Amino acid sequence: MNSPRLPPAILIMGPTASGKTAAAMALTERFPVELISVDSAQVFRDMDVGTAKPDKATLARYPHRLIDIISPEESYSTARFRQDALAAMAEITAAGKVPVLVGGTMLYFRSLLQGLAELPQADxxxxxxxxxxxxxxxxxxxxxxxxxxxxxxxxxxxxxxxxxxxxxxxxxxxxxxxxxxxxxxxxQQKPPYDFLQIALLPSERAVLHKRIERRFDEMLLAGLDEEVHQLRQKYQLSLELPSMRCVGYRQAWEVQDGLLPARELRERGIFATRQLAKRQITWLGNSFAAEGFDCLDPALSERIAARVGAFLRL
Known part of the structure; x- marks a missing residue:
């Protein structure tokens, strides 16, 4: 006799600028799914431009859980993410829908899939x-x-x-x-779900780099520097906080404090984002058994939808 199938859950992982959010939102048009953000920067309120957070109209149409849940003055641990994500998944599953977890914070994904070992701190x-x-x-x-x-x-x-x-x-x-x-x-902490792991990876790294450049330029035009200025006015912040260590925010802060020439903001921000993408791609190659999809494929959303349909048997 076959064992009953565990409830399904879908992970959409990938480096920055790989189109994860668009792919996840496309799934909501075709399947009974709800979205959960897996992004250590988008948890912060009022940090919108530099985190590439979906705008309010988009979030109204495609709600994401675990976005805008804490102040930039706070820290958000991996353990708390795991607890929050599992609670959200349980609610979505109980409502007869499928949780889709989408983002680029690989440590969060790993904690969800593998649990958290209680290892002692470095000495x-x-x-x-x-x-x-x-x-x-x-x-x-x-x-x-x-x-x-x-x-x-x-x-x-x-x-x-x-x-x-x-x-x-x-x-x-x-x-x-x-x-x-x-x-x-x-x-033993592995959650009771049947996971479909999807990794969005570039067939040409140079094209992803161009996307990263374009997106960072868009952030600058949208007022990243002003956003950091307003955050500093509204909250008690420092460069030591996780929120201000995020890519783009650190560089803008350093420009405002005269630690970095303004002319270098774009170059340093793009370089830091490329390094982030490189680390994310390395994580995906080393720590996950994910099915790879070319994030540069014009038919990406259709290919993912076909795979999800087969997974859900719809």
């Missing part, structure tokens, strides 16, 4: 000690030490992978438990 003194031991005896010796404490993790790490070896040994020494054991516990 600078302990790391320095591990580094000193490695400098004296070599990283293979650290690997051998880890193999005694956590053979499972050591078995999947190369003896020369210093960064991961350092972290794995640090976790063992701080927690008194193997990191593999802690990660296995997070596996």
């Amino acid at each position: 600078a003194a302990l790391r320095a000690g591990i580094d000193a031991e490695a400098a004296k005896h070599g990283w293979p010796a650290i690997h051998a030490k880890l193999a005694v404490l956590d053979p499972s993790t050591a078995g999947r790490l190369h003896p020369g992978d210093s960064q991961r070896l350092q972290r794995a040994l640090e976790v063992c020494l701080l927690s008194g438990r193997p990191m593999s054991e802690l990660l296995a516990e997070s596996e």
Whole structure:
């Protein structure tokens, strides 16, 4: 006898400027779905221009959950996102619809799919000690030490992978438990959904870069600098807050404080956005079992709709 199918959920992931929002909104025209934003910048109220947040008319027609939910003075953790997203998914599923989670914050997606391992925070003194031991005896010796404490993790790490070896040994020494054991516990947090993972990836990176340039130019014309000025007037902000570390906002702030020449705002903003896109693409390649779609394909929305229809058996 076949087990009953888990309720479906759809993830639309991709780098900045890959057309994720447009693809998700197109699904709402054809399927019984509701949208959940997976964007660590769009959670902030009054940050509209620099986050490429859909405008009010668009959001009225295509509502997104988890947009405009906190002040720029606040922080929004990965754990809170996971809690909020699962609650929203449960409500959507209970209403007989399918949750579509769309965005580019890959850490949020990973936490949703894989759970959150409760690993100890980094300890600078302990790391320095591990580094000193490695400098004296070599990283293979650290690997051998880890193999005694956590053979499972050591078995999947190369003896020369210093960064991961350092972290794995640090976790063992701080927690008194193997990191593999802690990660296995997070596996038990996987939500009870049948996920369709869709990744929007560019067939030509240069074309995505042109999109990024065009979009950043549009943000500048739409008043990104003025938006940052107004935010600073309205809220108690600093460059250390997550909201002001967002791409575009940091650069505009630095221009306003004379830390960056105004003529460099465009160049620095575009460069930072390209670096963000690069990291997002790397995440997609390394951390997800997603089905890839060319985000530059003119028929992208139709191809995604066909795949979603097959997934939902509609």
